[in-house]
Amino acid sequence: MYLTLDLESEEPIYTQLKYQIIAGIAKKELSPGEGLPSVRSLAADLGINLHTVNKAYQQLKQEGFILIHRQKGVVVNPDGVPQANEAYWSELESKIHPLIAEAVCRNVSEKDFLQLCSQIFTKFNIKDDES
Amino acid sequence: MYLTLDLESEEPIYTQLKYQIIAGIAKKELSPGEGLPSVRSLAADLGINLHTVNKAYQQLKQEGFILIHRQKGVVVNPDGVPQANEAYWSELESKIHPLIAEAVCRNVSEKDFLQLCSQIFTKFNIKDDES
DNA sequence: TAACTGTTATACTATAAATATAACAAATAA
DNA sequence: TTATTTGTTATATTTATAGTATAACAGTTA
Structure with a gap:
């Protein structure tokens, strides 16, 4: 799985990392139980600091996307990602709301x-491997 | 039109202001050509600084939602908001993409x-006035 | 023992958000 | 004319976040 960073972007590096890993899980490029690079090696590969990677990992861990074992290192959650709950839906709505507000202003149709x-x-529904 | 701020939120105050005004235009609580409070009076009403309001106004101005005349003060763009263009669609997609990535991870169906x-x-389609 | 793991701690720089004053130029109202 | 209000600009300060730079610790593994 490839990770690409835009160091010019206003979006923080650790956020870019988070969502690329989430996207990787969604696209099944990352499978449950699959290992992720250590904070040090990934930081070295990307040319960024250890703590920046660690911050992304910690948040992914807290949100249930990955597990961190002292022994096994970092792995994609083998039990899958926690299902959508009430808090998730509420937060999702508050993120979409301003986008739709602007869309309505610009006469973008609901359709x-x-x-x-x-x-x-559709981008996330590509079947399994692409061999 | 009522403006409410959450000073505890991580979302910057000027951003909250921006999107509530955009939402007001979308809901037609604010009509094209309608005047908005001056930076000083709005800041005083909300108990925040002049420059925070000004920052929101400047960005709304640059994005075409409002006009600022030396004489007439601040008004909602009488010609309406600029239509959706290629840049808008591109930016919208990049904002929705990570939301859908997470949704897919959580087994949220497209439906x-x-x-x-x-x-x-639907919230923005309430017909005109609510008298 | 040596190397690697996640983790924690500290310190520093840079930037963004928000506030606090102050002043200027133009328009308006007394 | 004076006084007030308008948007605008300029500085300065505080606070918080992002990112980096080292360093060390406690386990695990080769």
Whole structure:
């Protein structure tokens, strides 16, 4: 799995890392139980600091995406990601709300908006391996 | 139009201001050509600093939501908000992408996700005044 | 023993957010 | 004319976050 960073972006590096790993799980490029690089080696590969990687890992751990064993290192959660709960839906709504507010202002139709979402969903539905 | 701020939120105050004004335009609580409070009076009403309001206004101005005349003060863009262009769609996609990545991880179906979006759209479709 | 793991601690730089004053230029109202 | 209000600009300060730089500790593994 490839990780690419945009050091010019306003989006913090650790956030970019988080969402690329989440996207990797969504696309099944990362499987449950699969190991991730150590904080030191990943930091070295990406040319960034150990703590920046650690911050991304800690948040992914707290949100249930990965587990961190003293022994086994960092692994994608073998039991899968926690299912959507009430708190998740509430937070998701508050993230989408301002996007739709602006869309409505710009006369974007509900149909076109939903179509964009569908199109993005499709990117994650590519079947298993691509060999 | 009421503006409410959450000073405990991690979301910057000027961002909260921006999106509540955008939401006001979307809900037609704010009409094209309608005046907005001066930076000083709004800051005083909300108990925040002049520059925080100014920052929100400047960004809204740059994005075409409002106009600022020396004479007339601050008004909602009489010509309406600029239509969605290629840059807008591109930026929107990059904002939705990580949300859908996480949704896929949590086994949220495309149908449920689109349903949430539809539900939010409905909030902006309330007809005109509510007298 | 040596190397590697996650973890913790400290210190530093840089940037963003927010506030606090102050002042300027233009328009308006007394 | 004076006084007030407008948006605007300029400085300075505080606070918090992001990122880096070292260093060390406690386990695990080769």
